[in-house]
Amino acid sequence: MRFHFYQFLKLLLLAAFAFFLIQLHHTGEIVKLINPKYVLMSQVAAGVIVLLFFVQLGRVWQGNADEHASCAPGCTEDHDHKQSYVKRCVSYLVLLFPLCTGFGLDLTSLDATIAKNKGSLLPQGENAYQEEPSSKPPTLDENKPIPNNNYLTDEEYEQKMGRLNDDVVEMNEDIFASYYHEIEANPHKYKGKTIQMKGFVYKEEGLDSNQLVVARFLITHCVADARVIGWLSESDQAAQFSENTWVEVRGVIDVGKYNGVELPIIEIKEINPIPEPANPYIFPILTKVL
Amino acid sequence: MTFRLYNTVLDVTAVLAFVIVAYFVTYSQWLGKSASIILPGSFNQLNTIFLSLIIEAIPFVLIGVLIAGCIQMFITEEHVKRWIPQNKYRAILMGCLVGSVFPACECGIVPIVRRLVAKGVPLHASIGFLLTGPLINPIVILSTYMAFGNDMKMAGLRMGVGFVAALLIALLISTLFKSNQLKHSVSGLYGSETLPQSEVSFMKKLKGMCVHSIDEFFDMGKYLIIGAFVAAFVQTYVQAQSLFLFGEGLMGATVVMMGLAFFLSLCSEADAFIGASFSSLFPSGAVLAFLIYGPMIDLKNTIMLLSVFKSRFVFTLFLSITVIVFVCTITISMVGR
Numbered sequence: 074m075r076f077h078f079y080q081f082l083k084l085l086l087l088a089a090f091a092f093f094l095i096q097l098h099h100t101g102e103i104v105k106l107i108n109p110k111y112v113l114m115s116q117v118a119a120g121v122i123v124l125l126f127f128v129q130l131g132r133v134w135q136g137n138a139d140e141h142a143s144c145a146p147g148c149t150e151d152h153d154h155k156q157s158y159v160k161r162c163v164s165y166l167v168l169l170f171p172l173c174t175g176f177g178l179d180l181t182s183l184d185a186t187i188a189k190n191k192g193s194l195l196p197q198g199e200n201a202y203q204e205e206p207s208s209k210p211p212t213l214d215e216n217k218p219i220p221n222n223n224y225l226t227d228e229e230y231e232q233k234m235g236r237l238n239d240d241v242v243e244m245n246e247d248i249f250a251s252y253y254h255e256i257e258a259n260p261h262k263y264k265g266k267t268i269q270m271k272g273f274v275y276k277e278e279g280l281d282s283n284q285l286v287v288a289r290f291l292i293t294h295c296v297a298d299a300r301v302i303g304w305l306s307e308s309d310q311a312a313q314f315s316e317n318t319w320v321e322v323r324g325v326i327d328v329g330k331y332n333g334v335e336l337p338i339i340e341i342k343e344i345n346p347i348p349e350p351a352n353p354y355i356f357p358i359l360t361k362v363l
Numbered sequence: 364m365t366f367r368l369y370n371t372v373l374d375v376t377a378v379l380a381f382v383i384v385a386y387f388v389t390y391s392q393w394l395g396k397s398a399s400i401i402l403p404g405s406f407n408q409l410n411t412i413f414l415s416l417i418i419e420a421i422p423f424v425l426i427g428v429l430i431a432g433c434i435q436m437f438i439t440e441e442h443v444k445r446w447i448p449q450n451k452y453r454a455i456l457m458g459c460l461v462g463s464v465f466p467a468c469e470c471g472i473v474p475i476v477r478r479l480v481a482k483g484v485p486l487h488a489s490i491g492f493l494l495t496g497p498l499i500n501p502i503v504i505l506s507t508y509m510a511f512g513n514d515m516k517m518a519g520l521r522m523g524v525g526f527v528a529a530l531l532i533a534l535l536i537s538t539l540f541k542s543n544q545l546k547h548s549v550s551g552l553y554g555s556e557t558l559p560q561s562e563v564s565f566m567k568k569l570k571g572m573c574v575h576s577i578d579e580f581f582d583m584g585k586y587l588i589i590g591a592f593v594a595a596f597v598q599t600y601v602q603a604q605s606l607f608l609f610g611e612g613l614m615g616a617t618v619v620m621m622g623l624a625f626f627l628s629l630c631s632e633a634d635a636f637i638g639a640s641f642s643s644l645f646p647s648g649a650v651l652a653f654l655i656y657g658p659m660i661d662l663k664n665t666i667m668l669l670s671v672f673k674s675r676f677v678f679t680l681f682l683s684i685t686v687i688v689f690v691c692t693i694t695i696s697m698v699g700r
Contacts, residue, residue, distance in 0.1 A: 074369075081376070083581060088384045090421075097418070106415035111422075118422040121429075125580070128573040133376050134369070167585040170592075171417050174410045176388050177395020181407040190602045293506075295419035297412050297598065298629050298637055 080132045082165055087126045089172050094119035105180045107295040108356050182353040183290050185275045185316045188301040237263070242326075244270035249355045250291055253302050260328045260337035268339060271321045271350060272303055274314045279332075285311045287322055287339070291355045302355070305331055308341035319349045405599055413595035416663075419630065420470045420587055425576075427471030428583065431478040432576035436568045440483045447484055455533045458484075458491030459526060467496040468630050469658055470587055473667040474579045480543050487537030490680070494529035497631040497658040498522075507635040507654065517651070520695065525655045528684075528691045532659075535683050544676040586670045590663030594628035597662075601626075613696055616649035617689060624657030631658035648696030656688045 094115065097103040103112055233248045237255060242263070244252055249270075256263050272287035280286075288303030306324060314320060322344045329338040399407075448454050467475070476493045480486060497503070499522050507518040620638075629637060638653045660668075660681055668677045 081380075083577065084376070084380050085383055085387075086581070087577070088380045089387060092384055092388065094418070094421070103418070105411065106418050111419065114422045115418060118425050121425050125573060125577050128570065129577055130373055130377055132574065134372055164581070164585045167588055168581065171414060171588055172387075173391045173394070175414055177391040178399060178402075178407060178410050179395075180411050180414070181404075183408060183411070186405060187408055187412075187599065190598060190600075293637075294630055296415035297419070297595070297627070298634070300637060 084129045091122040242268045250357045269323045274318045283311045289355045306339040321347045409599040416591035423468045423471040427474045428576040428579040431474040432572035434478040435575045436572040443483045454488040458488035459495045462492040462495030463499040466500040469497040469664045472496045477671045487533045491533035494659050498525045521654045544672050586667040590666040597626045616645045617652045620649040620653035621656045624653045628661040628663040652692040660684050
């Protein structure tokens with residue numbers, strides 16, 4: 074029996090990965106990375122890694138003759154017994170890298186720079202059709218600290234969608250996406266309604282000085298697939314607000330044209346800076362699916 | 364050595380591992396604090412996207428490596444010989460069909476395919492499986508259906524055209540390559556030395572499966588990490604608009620969307636929503652190309668494939684997928700008009 078150094082390194086990496094996942098779940102930071110819908114899956118994954126840790130533990134100490142014992146039938150050589158020293162070092166460093174940045178750097182939420190890279194939100198030229206709605210939200214008591222677990226029952230969903238017909242539309246996080254799509258699709262139906270929403274200021278090229286977009290990121294699966302949603306808004310104060318500032322706005326839905334395309338526009342009545350919310354992202358509602 | 368001593372040694376090792384990890388965590392936090400002063404803010408954004416790609420992929424990769432370990436321990440070459448049709452065309456069809464019902468994502472499927480090929484599944488059948496696995500499965504169909512406003516047309520086209528394209532690609536590959544194209548020649552290591560499976564106890568096989576999964580996890584993990592980093596880099600620093608230089612027409616738009624699909628490296632379960640968000644900018648044929656091309660090949664899984672197969676093969680595969688998907692979607696757009 075002897076000590077296998079490389080197996081020990083793998084053991085360390087497994088422990089570190091498990092620790093990283095568990096820490097993300099424990100602190101709740103995981104929702105900064107993936108849609109809460111997938112949290113359970115990720116927890117199971119953490120459990121599997123812990124299990125593999127214990128299997129790996131047995132491999133750190135074993136006899137030489139034992140080396141292939143665990144894979145008796147048809148062992149392949151791809152256990153990297155034969156890899157060169159340099160190659161091994163490089164691969165362990167690569168594996169270490171996300172752990173370093175993961176433990177070391179703070180997770181941030183996406184900002185307007187990323188939004189810009191994702192392509193334009195507002196219609197450009199003629200072949201495009203509109204992409205600008207506004208929406209109505211449920212009341213503030215719905216604004217729970219964890220609008221994350223975005224499962225609604227059919228009833229709740231119908232009830233919330235019903236509130237779209239109220240005179241004041243509040244865009245709360247849990248229903249944001251549905252309201253957004255509804256108003257985007259039928260801007261005329263909602264014209265004249267008052268709307269209230271939070272978002273960050275996003276300015277695309279070609280906007281007038283009195284225009285800005287109040288935007289949010291919509292996340293389907295993980296942060297990498299985030300896309301921007303938001304409405305063109307007009308306000309005399311628009312120039313005072315720099316990009317990425319989080320604001321709460323109150324305005325009236327109007328229908329206007331941008332680059333020749335009809336879209337909902339918010340005439341802002343009131344705009345105030347706010348601190349970045351704890352849950353900056355919007356997750357699509359899941360009821361309709363399941 | 365007594366059993367008890369052995370257990371004590373294991374306990375000590377585990378504790379030692381925890382101490383080292385705890386030390387590492389503290390150290391990298393300190394390092395991160397000093398580094399964050401120098402690093403630009405955009406690096407934090409990059410890091411967030413990078414980690415989210417990894418965290419999102421880990422469960423799928425784990426499923427992939429566990430299935431691969433399972434194949435390694437529980438399926439023999441004799442099984443494979445019995446199940447896979449000798450006829451080339453039927454084998455391809457079978458590969459594509461099995462892939463269609465198999466819920467995998469493109470990062471999880473690479474280790475599975477590697478195991479299958481090593482076990483003697485013909486390359487063309489495995490490629491059919493590799494292509495349809497992430498592209499056609501219930502979750503992807505559902506998300507596509509929803510993303511395009513509960514319209515079955517796009518989901519239907521994605522499946523139909525994707526399936527035909529996969530068949531064609533597998534067919535092309537089968538005429539170009541005869542051997543298994545794995546990087547390490549494993550053929551000699553299989554077969555002759557294989558013990559009759561019944562002689563190994565089930566528990567031992569289970570343990571062997573876990574051991575294989577661990578090795579595979581690290582093997583695939585490092586390529587996943589490299590791929591995720593490059594994809595995150597592209598998302599942070601490259602503007603989608605810069606791709607517009609390929610022009611506005613259907614051809615140009617299709618090339619742009621396929622390029623996006625490749626570089627964004629999205630999971631096939633989520634890309635429908637991104638694709639839908641582009642339908643205001645691009646003709647639907649181009650969006651269809653995005654939806655079909657992305658699951659078949661992207662930056663992340665090309666790097667993973669390169670670790671498994673010979674680079675000449677991966678390059679040919681990449682080229683055939685690109686050309687065939689392009690031709691298929693253009694044809695469909697022309698016909699549909």
